[in-house]
Amino acid sequence: MSSTAHTHVAHRDDYGSRMGMWLFLFTELILFGGLFIVYAVYRYMHQQEFHLAAQELNTTIGMLNTIILLTSSMTAAMSITALQKGNVRFSMSLIVVTILFAGTFMVNKFFEWSAKIHHGIYPGSKELVMRPEGEILYFGLYYVMTGLHALHVIVGVTIFVFVLVFMKTGTVNQTAYVKLENAALYWHLVDLIWIFLFPLFYLIH
C-alpha cells in the first residue's frame, strides 16, 4: 500500500501528476464548497420558501441525471482498467460511452432549464421577481450551481476528447496512462458534486 521506490523513466512522474491533479481538485472543492455554504445559510434563513420552490423541480429528470452520471463515472474508471490490461480499443470505447452519457446529461439539463425558462422562472424574470425572497434566492442558486456544474461537464468532455486523441497517437498507452487517470479523476469530481446537488435541490419536499 505504501509507496515503493519511484523509478523515473524519461522524466516521468505519474505520482506527482496525480498529486497535482488532486491539489487542483481541492480548489474545486473549495469553489463549490463556498456555494454550498451560501445555499446552507439561505436555506436556514428561508426554510419554507426553499421547500416550496424545490417542489417545482423535476425529480424524475434529477434522478435520471444522477443515474447517468454514476454510470458514466463507472465507465470512466473502467477505461483505466481496460488500458492497463492492454485493451486500447475497449478503453477508447468506454471513454466514448462516458462522453455519450455526458451528452445525455446535458440534453436533459437543456430540457429542464428550457421548461423552467418557459414558465418564466429565470434570474431577473418578471415572474420570479414578484415571488418571496427565499424563492428568488433558491432559483438563483439553482441556476448558478447547476450551471457551474454543467460547465464542468463540458470541460470534462473536452478533456476526454483530448485523451482520446492522445490514445490514438499513442502518447497515452498501456504503460503511460496518467493523463487518462487525471481525466477520470476530474470526471469523478463532477460526479461527486452532483451527488450533493441532487438531494439538496431536488429532494427537499
Added chain:
Amino acid sequence: MSDHHSQENVHVVDYGKYIFVWLSLLAFTGITVSVSGINLGNWTVVIALVIASVKSWYVLNYFMHLRHEDIVFKIFISVALITLAIFVSLTFLDYSFVR
C-alpha cells in the same frame, strides 16, 4: 499485474468491483429518493447528507483509487475537508448569533 517499469505500485481494479460499487451507488440513490418522501423534519436533510457522504466515500475510494494511493493523498484530502468544515462551522456560528 503486468510489467510496468515507470509506474509505481500499479493496481489494476477488476471490472467486477466497479460494477459492484456502481450497483451500491444506485441503491443509495434509490434510498435517498424514497427517504425524501417521508417527512422527518430536520432529519430529512441530515439523512440526505449522510447518504451523499457514503456515496462520496465509495466514489473517492474505488472510482478515484484513493484506497490504493499513498498516505500523503489521504492526509491532503483530510486537510481539504477539515478546511471546508471550519468554513461551514464558523459561518453557522456567526449566523446563529445574527438573528
